[in-house]
Every structure is written in structure tokens, then in C-alpha cells.
Amino acid sequence: MRSFIKPRKKKLFDDMTTMWLAFIVLVSIALMVFGGVIYYKSSFYIKMIDSLKENNAKKTYIVNHLKDNISLIQMQASLDKDVKETNRILKQSMKNLFDLIPDQITLTKVVMQKKSLLLCGYTNSIDSYTLLLEPPLKSIFTKSIVKFSQDGKGHTLFESFNTMDVLKDQNVSR
């Protein structure tokens, strides 16, 4: 400093330019803050969406698993229904069968198959069987073969094998 006085402080820009610059700076700051908020919010939402996607994937997996379970349960229910129906039909058949059996005949063994019926038991006499049981059996089955034998107590044992058709299926239902 070689002057006897200090220079006056100079403005870098005139008042109008300063105002404009201040305005631009303020707007820039506001935009930056707004941008920051948007960025923060968007990152928050992105994180939330990721979380929801992950959650959704888990739920979808659970839903698929439940669907599998449902289909299994439905299948089981259907099976159960079928079994119940079959059982009902079988029960009805058994009832019908037992209704056919007269009082003079006592059954010891019944083997009911889809197209055949094996009946073992004893009767008072062969006639009782021939008259009371054989006709209904013959009316139901196409072929009826019966074997008689005597036990030591004076009862007549019989073994009746009835078929509706030619035997193909060996599945036995009881």
C-alpha cells in the first residue's frame, strides 16, 4: 500500500446484476433443495417399492404354496368324496346283499369284487340255499357256481362264486 489513502470498496457487480445474481443463486439453491427432497423421496419410494416387491414375491410364493395345498386338499376332498360315495355304494350293496340273505343261511365269508362275489357260509339244507339265495344271485350275476359240503356238526357248508362277466380285474374291495 503506497497510497496515502485506502481505495473505496468496489462492488464486483452493479446493483441490478447483484440482484439478478442473488435471485439466480436463491432459485438455484431452492431447486437444489427441491431436487434433494425429490431424490430423498424417490429413493425412499424406490426402497419401499423394492421392499414391497420382495414382500410381494414372498406372498406370491406363499399363495402358490397355498394354491398347491388347496389343489391337494381339493384332490383329497374329491378323493374323500369318491371314497365316501364308493363306500356308500358299497354299503348299499352290502346292505342289499345282506337283505338277500335269508335267515336260514349264515354267512361266514363274503368277498365282493367289482364283477364277482364269493359267499361262504352254512345253511340248514341245500334246498334252503337253492330256493332262497340262488335265484336272486342268478338274477344279478351271469354265472353262479356253488359247492356244498358237510361239517361235523350237521351243517351244510357252501361256497358260492358268482360273476357278472369274465374276470379281468383282480382288485378286491371289501
Add this chain to the structure above:
Amino acid sequence: MSLLKSLKKRLVYQFIAIVIYETTCDIKVQRLKNGEIVFEEAKSFEIESKEKLNDTIIDYLDSLQEIVEQTYLALFLNTHGQGVVPSCAKSVYDKFHIDFDSVKHVCINNDYSIYASLIDIKWVEKIFDHSGLDFVFSPFLVLNELIQNFQLSTDTTLYLLSNTNSMTIMIFRGKQFLYGTFVNIAKEEDLLDSGFENDTFSNNSMEDEMMDEIDLDIDDTEDILNILETQSTQIDENEEKVVKIKNKLFGQDLRFVKYLDASLREFYDSDLYVSDFVNKVIVFDAAKLNVDIIKYLEDELLVEIEVIPASIDKVLIDLSKKEVGYFA
């Protein structure tokens, strides 16, 4: 910082140099952009007194400052209340009977200091109260700036800044400052008792000085007599020439010679200064000095005088640039 420097450089800077004389005020304007001069103007306004700037000048300065924000006004201080002392120490000010607290001083190269009275500084600040002022430069600083452009000789050299209404004198021996003074030559001042009117620089004294010098070198009596005769003839011729020129000088030119003479006398006689014979005079002429003065001085002082044209405005602008740190 470099960004600010670059920005500053790209902005328009305006430097105004002002020199106030008794009846005129010279203003030079230099406008720079990217280190290049884009506008330059020099105007001279008439003023009623040095005490007050007229409205035309104030309006002109205001209009310039309105155009460019970065405007720096520099004033050439040409008041009496200033000077230079050969040291920066306060004790030296006491030695020169200058009240250190009532002056503003600037130390130059840790060698000498220039000062101006606080009253004078306040006075110029008051003059520029309306338009404002940034720099007030001492004439010694301006002269120092001009001297810096030259290779300082090892001889004792008197540097003189000649302006329209003032002269600034600085004497250096090599780089060592010996003496300095500032004189307003516009009107007769009673500040210096020069004794010029009484022909102090008489032929006798000159003869005596020459004799002294000759005594140092030559012992032979005949040789001395021969030389004295030759010198006497030369002196007679010189005397006629000097008187002839002196008769042509009047007014301000006469005062110029008178005050230079008084200053040299002060330098030689005063115990305050390290006295040494001035071997060379370099005049920085900012006022188209009368050639007769140079001739007269050369004959009177018997030293080589070199005259270099100078512009105070230019130096003031250069100083302002340095102060601001503006480098193209």
C-alpha cells in the same frame, strides 16, 4: 483465488489520473478489459481554485464511475505539507522536526519514507467528497516509479520531476537515498531562502571549487597557472552565456532555477543530509521544460543533464494498477 483473478481480469477496469494545478485540472481516463485498453481519454478542465472542484468535473467523474463499477481515482498530491526522509524510523522524523503522529508515511524499499500531513490528506479527500477518491500518490512515489525504469548509476545523481506547477527532487547515491524535496513553483513562496538573487553561484565560488579539485590532482605550480588562465577564460565566456540566459528567464522558469538552486544548497549545507557532490542530473520532464533552463543549469552546475519526457498521468495509472493488483 485464480478464479477471482480471472474474473477480475475479464471485468472492465477504469483508472483515472487526476492532477490539479492552480487554474486547471487534468484528468486522464484509461479503461481496460482483458488487459487491453478499450478506451482512453485525456481532458483538461478549468477550475476557479484548487480548493474546490467545479460541477463539470464532478459530473464528468460521476458519469465515468457510472459506466464502470471498477473505477479507481488517483490524485497527484502537490501540496506543501509533504516530503521525504532518508529512513523509515520514527526517530529520524524527530530529527527532521516532523511530528510523526500528524503525518501519514509510506516506507519505500525499507530505505526511505515519504510522508504527507494528515491535514493535506483530509483536505484532498474533502475536495473529492462528492466523486470519491481511491489513491493519493506522493510526487516522490511518482518520481521513484520513473527512476525504477532506469538503471541507477553509482554516481550521486539528482532526479528531478518537472511538472507544470511543481518540481520534485530526489538525490540518490547508487540506490541509497540522500535527499528529497517538493516545491510548488507556480507562485513565489517564501519557504526557501535560496540566495539565488544575490548570485550565490558566483564565478568566484565556482573558481574556488575548481581550484579545490585541481589541488587534489596537480602539484606543479606552472601547470596550475596555465590551467587557471584557461579556466579563467572559460569562466568569462561562461559568465556571459549564463547572464544572457538568465536574463531570458522570468516568472516560473526563474523560480524553477531558484528553487533547484536552493534545494541543492540545502543538500550541500544541511547537516541533516549525507552531503555528496551531484555528478549527474536526470530531469523527468512532464511540463515541456524551457530549453534555456537546461542550458543554464548545465552551465551553472557544471554537470551533465539528461532530460527524459515523462507523463505523470501514465505513472499515476500504473501506480493505481499496481495498488489494485491489476496485471495485464
